[in-house]
Amino acid sequence: MYTRPSAVLLFGALAAAAPAPVPQESFVPGTDSQISASVQPATTGYREQVYVSGYTSATFHGEYTGTPTTVGAANAPATLAASIPALPPNPTATYYNSQGVPLNPMPAPYMPAGGLGTNGTLPRYMVESDFDFESIALGLYQEWIELDLFHDGLARFTDEEFTEAGLGPEARSLIEFMADQETGHSTLLTNMLGERAPAQCYYNYPYTTVREWVDFMQRVTRFGESGVWGFINHLDSREVGQLLAQSIATEARQQMIFRQMTGLTPMNVHFENGWPQSWAWTMLAPYISYCPQNETRLAWQNFPTLRILNNPNVNRYSPNDTAQDGSEQVGPRIVDPSVSNLTEGSCQNLNVTGYGCDPAIAHNKSEPLTFPGRKVLFEWEAPGQAVGPNNSYVTATTAGAPKFVGWSQQLNLTYTPLTVTGNNTGYSYQPLGYVYGDNGIINGTMAVMLTDLDLYVTPFNTSMLNPHIVALGLYMAG
Known part of the structure; x- marks a missing residue:
């Protein structure tokens, strides 16, 4: 049953073109x-x-x-710079309240001064x-x-x-x-x-x-x-x-x-990580085969693929027995899942606490998917690969030679040195670190990347790292 949207909620919206169905x-x-x-x-x-x-x-x-x-990605009339420069804090960011009470007149009863979109204008x-x-x-x-x-x-x-x-x-x-x-x-x-x-x-x-x-x-x-x-x-x-x-x-x-x-723990972090648009588009685009003619194109970057050759297989009762050559992912794309048809070592239909992985409200793993100090093996593509809708986007990077692995998780982006072992292959070690207390920084389904610089970024300006990313991948930590 169709319920008409509120006129106020969608005020000013335009009609999207809808192609007629084809048999x-x-x-x-x-x-x-x-x-x-x-x-x-x-x-x-x-x-x-x-x-x-x-x-x-x-x-x-x-x-x-x-x-x-x-x-190629959608282009603007001009591009003004190769990257966004790092600047000091906004000069208007000076508010500090040491008294614990409102410091300025209230515009209305029970309405403290400040806020955006609170001046009565129609949304x-x-x-x-x-x-x-x-x-x-x-x-x-x-x-x-x-x-x-x-x-x-x-x-x-x-x-x-x-x-x-x-x-x-x-x-x-x-x-x-x-x-x-x-x-x-x-x-x-x-x-x-x-x-x-x-x-x-x-x-x-x-x-x-x-x-x-x-x-x-x-x-x-x-x-x-x-x-x-x-x-x-x-x-x-x-x-x-x-x-x-x-x-x-x-x-x-x-x-x-x-x-x-x-069969994974549903919540294993204190904070969910935020990613720049180009990271999400890089992971999404390889799974789009074909789009209608005149489809709206995106301006975001497609980074080269970073494969994690020993990404833990979530279908193993001992995930650290996962093969070291990438053969336990169903394919070479960034987000491809773990193979499930294992001849041995499967956690499916295994009614053993700490090792089974059947659907459940929660599982506690006796053996974690990963751990600090784990050697993680990488293989990455060269730029210039055709990806995405109609093979019409091209992977690209503006970075130099890879030197670091960036681990983007929770409130952190942590770097470890990359050891290059061959032509577009290398390894690093999962870092040890904590957010608050004993909350480890590396957990969950998380982004990893190779970079040419260990640039300091925070959750609000992570996109400044994009010009330094060589390749992007997805790590199953836990």
Whole structure:
């Protein structure tokens, strides 16, 4: 049932173009086609809007085989500098309250002075800058793939396969509801962007089993969540940030649930890490096979892939027995899940406390996935690889030779020296460190990168590291 959005909440939004559905038999990989979610117009009394009203499973999942007609990220009329310079604190950042009471007159009863968007102006829930548009467009690409991804596994696998993976009808119903959540998120972001909002694409997924699907989803929702935390407080539109925060709170719950379904601890950090947009786009783009003609392009960077050859296999009861050559990931892409069909050492259907990994509210691992001092093996691609929709984006880096490994986690970005062992291969050791008390800095599904400089950055300015990143990867810590 369609419920009309509030006119105030979506004031000023424009109508997003909705390609007409194409019969399933007419789709040919490498040619233009439909989005797989139908969109119908709705009005709020201000401007026409859209509502993502339903979902039809994509007619194709696989590699793009055509020739790209456009190559490279979207460009502005000019680029002003090679990087953003480091500056001292904002000269207006001087407020300090040592008295514990309001220091300035209140504009209204019980309303302390200050704050943004609190002066009574009517909220406008639309992007207000190029930064806003490109950020929310990235978020919409993310919501579209999740809408398709959550549905795809439900359609691909049998009831028997779900039962074998420990996911009964109620768990599958929950995943179906999470897919419905993406319908709402896609509607929201589409209306905040307007008629050039990206449409849904076709995707190339790596999984072949239920557990690999669930593992892949917990990784996808990690960069979906962290990618928003990284830019949300930099948006020019506070109104857009407000609604986006209300959607990403749900994304965080999804990531936690998929970790539970994988048999991982649902919450193993004190703080979720925020990532720059280019990190999220680098991880997302390789799984987009094909987009409709004239799809809105993104300006964000695609970094070369950093493979972690001994990334712990979440399906092993002893994850540190994982092979050292990358063979226990299903493929070479950054977010590819761990292989689940193990001939020995599997934690599936193992009813042993501390070692089993069947779906559960929580598991305590007797043997952790990783530990400080663990030798981590790396292999990285050279730039210039064709990735993303229609193979039309190209990986790039402006960094020099790699010297450090950056571990981005919680409130920290920590560096360790990189030892280069060959042509685009090397290793480092997982660092020891703490946030507060005994809360270790390295935990969870986290970003790692090779850099040419150990640049000091904090959670609010992590994007300043981008010009120094050689390659980007995803580490399963714990």
